[in-house]
Amino acid sequence: MIVPSLLSADFSRLEQSLRAVERAGVDMVSVDVMDGHFVPNITFGPIIVSAVRKLTHLLVEAHLMITDPISYIPEFAKAGADYISFHVEADGDPGEAVRLVKKSGAKAGVVVKPKTGLDKVESILDQVDLLVIMTVEPGFGGQGFMEEMLPKIEQARTLREEKSLRYLIMVDGGIHKDTVPLAVSKGADLLVAGSAVFGGDDIEGAVRRLQDAAGLGD
Ligand code: DX5
Numbered sequence: 314m315i316v317p318s319l320l321s322a323d324f325s326r327l328e329q330s331l332r333a334v335e336r337a338g339v340d341m342v343s344v345d346v347m348d349g350h351f352v353p354n355i356t357f358g359p360i361i362v363s364a365v366r367k368l369t370h371l372l373v374e375a376h377l378m379i380t381d382p383i384s385y386i387p388e389f390a391k392a393g394a395d396y397i398s399f400h401v402e403a404d405g406d407p408g409e410a411v412r413l414v415k416k417s418g419a420k421a422g423v424v425v426k427p428k429t430g431l432d433k434v435e436s437i438l439d440q441v442d443l444l445v446i447m448t449v450e451p452g453f454g455g456q457g458f459m460e461e462m463l464p465k466i467e468q469a470r471t472l473r474e475e476k477s478l479r480y481l482i483m484v485d486g487g488i489h490k491d492t493v494p495l496a497v498s499k500g501a502d503l504l505v506a507g508s509a510v511f512g513g514d515d516i517e518g519a520v521r522r523l524q525d526a527a528g529l530g531d
Contacts, residue, residue, distance in 0.1 A: 315523045316374065316483070317516075318507035319365065320345040320356065321454045330516060331369045337520035341372035343485070343505050344394070345454075348379040351403060352452035359385070359392035366393030374398060374443075376424065376485070376505075378451045383410050390417030398422030398445050398483075401434050411440045422483065426451060427459055431468055441480050443503075444469055448496070449486030454507040458487030463499050470500030493526040 319342055322330040334342065344362055349355035365373055375394035379385060382399035389397050397419045399410050407423060414421040422443030423434050427450060431438075438444065446466055449456035462484075469482045484496040485505035496504055504527065510519045 314341065314503050314529070315339055315488075315510075315520055315527065316341045316343050316503050316505045317510040317520065318343040318345055318376075318454065318485070318505045319361075319511075321507035321511040323511065327364065328368050330511065331365070331371070333516035334510065334520055335369060335371060337517045337524070339371065339520060341374055341396075341503070342369070343374045343376055345507075346375055346377050346379060346389070347452065351380040351400065352378045354452045359388045362389055362392035362394050372396065374422065374483075376422075376445070377403075378424075380404050383413060386410065386413045386419075387417045390414070390419045394419055396420045396422050396443055398424050398443055400424045400426065400451070402426055402429055407434070407437050408440070411437055424451075424485075425465075427462055431465065431472060435472070438472065438478055438480060439476070443483050444480045445483040445485055445505075446501075447486050448484055448488075448492075451486075455512075456487055458489070458492040458495075460492075460495065463495060466496060466499035466501055488523070490522055490526040493523055494528075497527050 347356040372395040374396035383405040420442035424445040448462045481502040483503040484501040488506040489509040
């Protein structure tokens, strides 16, 4: 499934952008939250999730690239995030973060940076709904897909099968028509795409081209 990342959207035309991805038939959008500390960039907070919530019925995933996710999870849930994904490299106990996401009424995702091995999340994989594998260094859209992450995607699929777990595998970063088949072939269920979707004028067409590349085209 293609998950447009609003990081690259034109926020002066947010409603039109959301209508375009809705027309393309996506089910979820991703909101990249950055605090300027965990990553060297600042984007937006719960207020944007609330705005997106008012504009669309699509599922909203809040990707928290912040140092202290535990302090902010309830606010993002209240703002209307359906999925809240936090980084295992952030402060706080990952198990506590998962419990807090669920207590707040959202589904839980855990994210690993490129240099972080899946061994760091293994203890909570039976509790999360989403495992997000970054295929770029978090912080900016428009970066190149790190093909050296492909074995990690495959490892995530193998782990899920071996342990009979149920998390979805989300791949985030550098997704475009040539990298979609690579990620899907290794087990990606969800593909986050920002610049490939919002980089040009034809947003709906861009999503459809990515769906076709993933073999999802209708
Ligand atoms: C990085 C962001 C990006 C974004 C997708 O911190 O998480 O990966 O979602 O951006 P593109 O598709 O432009 O790489």
